[in-house]
Amino acid sequence: MKRLFGFLSIFIIIFTIPLVFSGCGSKKPKDKKIIIWHWMNDRKDALENLASQYKNLTGLTVEFKLFSPPDIYSQKVIAAARSGNLPDIFGILGEKKTMSSFIKANHVLDLTPYMEENDKSWENSFYPQALEVNRFRKNNSYAIEEGIYGVPIDLTVMEFVYNKDIFTKAGLDPESPPETFEEFLSYAKTIKETLGINGFICGWGEGWLINALAVEWAINLMGEDKFIQTIEGKVPYTDKQWVEVFSMFLKMEHSGILADNITSMINKESEDLFSRGKAAFSFNGSWAVNVYKQLAPDLNYKFFPLPKISDNYPVKIWGGAGSSFMLHKFSKNKNDAVDFLKWITSNNQQNFLSKETNNLPSIKNCQEGLPEVLIDIVDVLDSLTHPNIWPINENSRVLEAFNSGLQQITMGLKTPAEVCAEIQKIKERVSTK
Amino acid sequence: MNDYRTKDKVINFAFVFPALLIFSIFYLYPFFYSFILSLHRSDGIFTYDFVGLAHFRDIFQDKAWWRSLYNGGYITFWALTFQNILAFSLALGVDRAIKTGKIYRVIFFILPVLSEIIIGLLMRTILLSEPGILNQWLDKIGFGFMIQDWLGKEHVLLTTSLVHCWKGFGWAFIILLAGLQTIPEQLYEAARIDGANYIQRFSKITLPLLMPVVSMVIVLTLLGTMQAFAMILALTRGSGRLTEVPVMIIYNHLRGNQVGLACAEGIILGFILVLISFSMFAFSKWVKEKS
Numbered sequence: 063m064k065r066l067f068g069f070l071s072i073f074i075i076i077f078t079i080p081l082v083f084s085g086c087g088s089k090k091p092k093d094k095k096i097i098i099w100h101w102m103n104d105r106k107d108a109l110e111n112l113a114s115q116y117k118n119l120t121g122l123t124v125e126f127k128l129f130s131p132p133d134i135y136s137q138k139v140i141a142a143a144r145s146g147n148l149p150d151i152f153g154i155l156g157e158k159k160t161m162s163s164f165i166k167a168n169h170v171l172d173l174t175p176y177m178e179e180n181d182k183s184w185e186n187s188f189y190p191q192a193l194e195v196n197r198f199r200k201n202n203s204y205a206i207e208e209g210i211y212g213v214p215i216d217l218t219v220m221e222f223v224y225n226k227d228i229f230t231k232a233g234l235d236p237e238s239p240p241e242t243f244e245e246f247l248s249y250a251k252t253i254k255e256t257l258g259i260n261g262f263i264c265g266w267g268e269g270w271l272i273n274a275l276a277v278e279w280a281i282n283l284m285g286e287d288k289f290i291q292t293i294e295g296k297v298p299y300t301d302k303q304w305v306e307v308f309s310m311f312l313k314m315e316h317s318g319i320l321a322d323n324i325t326s327m328i329n330k331e332s333e334d335l336f337s338r339g340k341a342a343f344s345f346n347g348s349w350a351v352n353v354y355k356q357l358a359p360d361l362n363y364k365f366f367p368l369p370k371i372s373d374n375y376p377v378k379i380w381g382g383a384g385s386s387f388m389l390h391k392f393s394k395n396k397n398d399a400v401d402f403l404k405w406i407t408s409n410n411q412q413n414f415l416s417k418e419t420n421n422l423p424s425i426k427n428c429q430e431g432l433p434e435v436l437i438d439i440v441d442v443l444d445s446l447t448h449p450n451i452w453p454i455n456e457n458s459r460v461l462e463a464f465n466s467g468l469q470q471i472t473m474g475l476k477t478p479a480e481v482c483a484e485i486q487k488i489k490e491r492v493s494t495k
Numbered sequence: 496m497n498d499y500r501t502k503d504k505v506i507n508f509a510f511v512f513p514a515l516l517i518f519s520i521f522y523l524y525p526f527f528y529s530f531i532l533s534l535h536r537s538d539g540i541f542t543y544d545f546v547g548l549a550h551f552r553d554i555f556q557d558k559a560w561w562r563s564l565y566n567g568g569y570i571t572f573w574a575l576t577f578q579n580i581l582a583f584s585l586a587l588g589v590d591r592a593i594k595t596g597k598i599y600r601v602i603f604f605i606l607p608v609l610s611e612i613i614i615g616l617l618m619r620t621i622l623l624s625e626p627g628i629l630n631q632w633l634d635k636i637g638f639g640f641m642i643q644d645w646l647g648k649e650h651v652l653l654t655t656s657l658v659h660c661w662k663g664f665g666w667a668f669i670i671l672l673a674g675l676q677t678i679p680e681q682l683y684e685a686a687r688i689d690g691a692n693y694i695q696r697f698s699k700i701t702l703p704l705l706m707p708v709v710s711m712v713i714v715l716t717l718l719g720t721m722q723a724f725a726m727i728l729a730l731t732r733g734s735g736r737l738t739e740v741p742v743m744i745i746y747n748h749l750r751g752n753q754v755g756l757a758c759a760e761g762i763i764l765g766f767i768l769v770l771i772s773f774s775m776f777a778f779s780k781w782v783k784e785k786s
Contacts (some may be wrong), residue, residue, distance in 0.1 A: 133750070140540050160540065160752060167541040267732035322624035323646050326731045340625060458751040465558070469735035473648045484558075491556065 261319025301340030310338030580665025710779030
C-alpha cells in the first residue's frame with residue numbers, strides 16, 4: 063500500500079512541477095500574426111508567396127496553414143468552431159446552409175461595413191456573382207441578417223471542353239465547337255465512329271458533376287424561375303420539361319458516346335483520361351486548366367458554352383466564387399485581417415494568383431495573368447448560376463435521388479419518367495416532414 | 496475490517512478507472528450521443544431540432560436503404576460461402592504443409608494488411624475497360640471470349656463481391672489455421688489406427704472441434720462484410736446504387752450534413768448486425784450440442 067502511494071506521489075510531482083514552473087517565466091510579447099486556414103493544396107505556394115510579400119510590405123506576419131484533403135479541412139473547421147478555436151481567417155466548404163450555420167453560431171463577421179467604405183469601392187471591385195455567393199439578402203430563407211459574410215479570392219466556372227486535335231483528326235473544324243445538343247451528339251458520334259475515341263467523359267461517379275449539367279440544361283429549357291419553383295415545390299419533377307431534361311442523358315447513353323464506367327468515375331480519373339486524348343468532350347470546371355497543365359502541358363483544348371437544348375431561355379453557366387475567406391467574428395486582429403483581405407483581392411495580387419494558379423480572378427478588369435484558354439470564359443461571367451446564389455436550395459435527400467437517378471438513366475437501368483416520378487415521391491415525402 | 500475492504504475497493508477501482516474512463520469517453524458516450532442525435536434533425540454543426548422517431552420511420556420507407564441492405568447481403572453471401580470455403584480449404588492445406596506453412600501464411604495474410612482503398616483503386620485499374628489490364632491478359636492467354644466490362648451494370652455487384660472475398664479471405668484463413676493447429680495430433684493418430692479414412696477424420700474430428708472457430712469466423716465475416724465500405728467506394732463509388740452498401744449511405748448522409756439521419760441508419764444497421772450475430776452464436780451452440 064505504501065509503495066502504491068509512493069508511486070502516486072512521484073507521478074504527481076513529475077507532472078505538476080513543470081506545470082507550476084511554466085507559469086513563472088517572464089512573458090515575451092508575441093509578434094502580431096494573422097493565421098489563415100485553407101484547403102487549397104494547389105495554391106499553397108502562391109498564397110505563401112503573397113504572405114511573404116505582405117510581410118515585406120507591412121511587417122505583419124501572415125501564416126497560411128494548409129489542411130488537406132478538403133473533407134479533413136471541413137471537419138477541422140467544424141471542430142474548431144465548436145471548441146472556440148477558429149483562426150483569424152478561414153474558409154467554409156459546402157453548401158450555403160453550412161455557411162449559414164456558422165453565421166448563426168456567431169463565428170463569422172459581417173463584412174458589409176468594410177465593403178461599403180469609400181463608396182463601396184471594395185464591394186464594387188468584385189464580379190457581382192462572386193460576391194453573391196457570400197451575400198445573404200434581406201428575408202433570406204436561412205434567416206440570416208442581411209450582409210456580406212465572405213471574401214471571394216477566385217472564381218470557378220463549369221463548361222464543356224473539347225480536344226481540338228481530335229476534332230482535326232476526325233475532319234471537324236477545331237475552331238467550331240457544337241452550339242446545340244444535336245450538334246454535340248453528332249460530333250461526338252462522328253469522333254467515336256471515325257477514330258474509336260470516347261465521345262464524352264466526365265466524373266459522373268461524383269453526383270455534383272452530373273447534377274450541374276442537368277441544372278444547366280433545365281434552366282436553358284424551362285428558365286431559372288420555373289427551376290426555382292420546382293425547388294419551392296410549386297412545379298413537380300414529373301413535369302414534362304423535367305422529363306425532357308432527363309431524356310438528354312438517355313440520348314447520350316443510346317448514342318454510345320459515353321465513356322465506359324462513366325458513372326463510377328471520379329473527376330480526377332476523367333481529367334486524366336481527357337488529358338491523354340481518350341475522349342473528345344468533357345464537362346469540367348475552370349480549375350481543370352491547372353490540372354491539364356500538370357498532366358499534359360501540350361494538350362490542345364478549349365472551353366465552350368453549354369450545347370443548348372432549346373431556344374426558350376438563355377444558357378446559364380454553373381459558377382460563382384471558387385474559394386472564399388471568412389473572418390472570425392471574435393478575431394483579435396480583425397482590422398489587420400480585413401486589410402490583408404483587401405490587399406489580396408486587389409489588382410496586382412489577383413493578377414499574381416491568376417498567373418500562378420490558373421484560376422479566374424474574383425475582381426473585375428483583371429485579366430493580365432490569365433492563360434489564353436480562360437480568357438474566353440470571362441465573357442460568360444455575367445450569366446452564372448449556382449445553388450449558393452439561389453434564394454432556396456433543394457433538400458439533400460431529393461438531390462441524392464436526383465443525382466443517382468441520372469446515373470441510373472445513363473447506365474440504362476431506369477427511364478427518365480421513372481426517375482422523375484421517384485424524385486417527386488421523395489420530394490413530397492420530405493416536404494410533408 | 497470494513498475500512499480495509501473499502502480501501503481495497505477504492506484501490507481496485509483506481510486501477511480500473513483509467514480503462515473505464517477511456518471506455519466511457521470513446522465508446523459509451525459516442526454510443527448514447529449517436530442515439531440522441533438520431534432523434535434530432537441536425538447538421539452536426541450547430542443545429543439540433545427534435546424530430547422523435549421520424550428518421551427511423553423515414554428509413555423504413557427508403558427504397559435506397561433496403562437496396563443497400565440487399566447489396567450488403569449479396570456481398571456477405573459470397574463472403575460466407577466462396578471466401579470462407581476458400582480460406583478453409585487453404586487453411587487445411589497449409590496445416591499439413593509443415594515446412595512451407597509459414598511462407599503461405601505470409602502470402603495469404605498480405606492482402607488483409609493492405610489498405611482497402613489501395614486494393615479498391617488497384618482492382619479498379621485492373622478491371623476497368625480503359626486501360627483494361629485484365630481484359631488484355633485474358634486476350635493474351637487465349638481467353639478473349641471472356642473479355643467484358645467487369646464494372647459494367649451486368650457484373651459490377653458480382654465483381655465487387657469477388658474483390659471483397661479476395662481481399663478478405665486472409666483473415667478467415669489465419670483464424671481457421673490457428674483453430675486447426677489446436678486440434679491434438681493424437682486424435683488423428685488414434686482414428687487412423689482405428690481405420691478411419693480422411694473423410695471420417697474430417698467429419699468426426701476436425702469439423703466438430705473446429706465448430707466454435709467456424710462460428711466465430713462466420714460472425715466476423717458477417718460483421719466485417721456488412722460494414723464494408725472503403726474498398727467498394729474506391730472500386731465503384733456505388734455505381735448508380737448498384738453497389739451502394741449501408742455504410743456508404745451513412746457516409747453520404749454524414750457528408751451531406753444529415754447527421755441525425757446517418758446516426759439513425761447506423762443504429763438500425765448495428766441492431767441488425769447484433770441480432771444476426773446472436774442468432775449465429777445460438778445456432779452454433781445448438782449445432783455443438785447436437786453433435
